[in-house]
Amino acid sequence: MDLRRLRYFVAVAEEGNVTRAAEKLGIGQPPLSQQILTLERELDVHVFYRTGHGVALTEAGKALLVDAKRLLGDAQQAVLNAQRAGRGETGRLHLGLTASAAFHPIVRSLIRVFRATYPGVALTLTEGTTSQLLALLEEGRLDLALLRPGTHSFAGIALYQIASEPMKVVLPAGHRLAKSRRIPLTALAGESFVLIPREESPMLHDEILNACRHAGFEPLPGQQAPQLSSVVNLVSAEFGVSIVPASVSQIRAEGVVYVDIADAQVVTNLALASRDAERSAKVDNFLAVADAARVAADDAARVRPRRRKEDRAT
Known part of the structure; x- marks a missing residue:
């Protein structure tokens, strides 16, 4: 049945007059x-x-009018649903994230803003190692993944940097350097390092090793840990020292201290990864929200030093 004829029928039924209905329909x-x-x-x-x-x-005609209005309403809703889906306003977005990424404040803000902006999109979160997330992304089981890419690039994967942060040294509370506010990385030469295995998190693993090598020494491999929370706990148990993203210092384990690194270049990046050849409107919307969050964070970072200078002046 032609929906256009049903629309004409409803117009005539509502007007009770063919001439007035024709004028209304144009x-x-x-x-x-x-x-x-x-x-x-x-x-x-x-x-x-x-x-x-x-x-x-x-x-x-009375019986038809009831069903005609319902059918026309359903047809209109179908159009609206398709348009909303095409704009990425409905459906489900599968987001993966590493344990270290989850600690960064921009991630919490990003997820909160996206859910508020697109309430019709169900957000599913999956935590895993970098290797696991990349595999899920390539298989199509994730739409996006928040991870720390280091200097790596991946075939078929597009990376969008959203934040960078300094690294900190994590030390046992009884360590000789534990009371220092700031130390150079060279102070850790000869120390045993607790690290996440490279096969689990190649980017963060390589960033730590490269930072030490840039400082002029090779870190001594010690006990390995599957994730950053385990790294902190093993440091607490005095298995060695480690280097972690600054946001991980939110893990307040007993028996550890976090110390700033004197070398300001020791930083780690946080990025969103997506399949390069397959981008949905939902993914584009999430990336747009992430870009806005990055700009806001950059603006806030520029304001904070100026405020500290003004505070000292007063």
């Missing part, structure tokens, strides 16, 4: 009358009968 009266006659032939019933002032619904 078409001529003869074509409208012809469409109603065609509809009646298709249904093999009369839907109107003439009155002194126009037309009125037959019993068949």
Whole structure:
């Protein structure tokens, strides 16, 4: 059945007059009358009968009007649903993140803003190692992944940097350097390092090793840990020292201290990874929110030093 004819039928039924309905629809009266006659032939019933002032619904017409309005409403809703889905305003977004990424404040802000901006999109979070997340992304089981890429690039994966942060040294509370506010990395030469295995987090692993090598020494490999929370706990148990993103210092384990690194170049980046050849509107929307969050964070970082200088002046 032609939905256009149903729309014409509803207009005539609501106006009770073919001429007024034609004016409302913006078409001529003869074509409208012809469409109603065609509809009646298709249904093999009369839907109107003439009155002194126009037309009125037959019993068949009354029954049709109820269903016609429902069908037209459903058709309109179907269009709106398709348009919203095309704009990335509905559906489900599968987001992966590493344990270290989850600690960064920009990630919490990003997720909060996205959910508020796109309440029709269900957000599913999956935590895993970098290697696990990249595999899930390539398999299509994730739409995006928050990870620390280091200097790596990946075939078929697009990376969008959203934040960078300094690294900190994590030391046992009884360590000789534990009371220092700031130390050079060279002070850790000869120390045993607790590290995440490279096969689990190649980027963060390499960033730590490269920072030490840039400082002029090779870190001594010690106990390995599957994730950063385990790294902190093993340092607490005095298995060695380590280097972690600054946001990980939110883990307040007993028996550890976090110390700033004197070399300001010891930083780690946080990025969103997506499949390069497959981008949905939902992914584009999330990236747009992430870009706005990055700009806001950069602006705030520029304001903070100026405020500290003003505070000292007073």
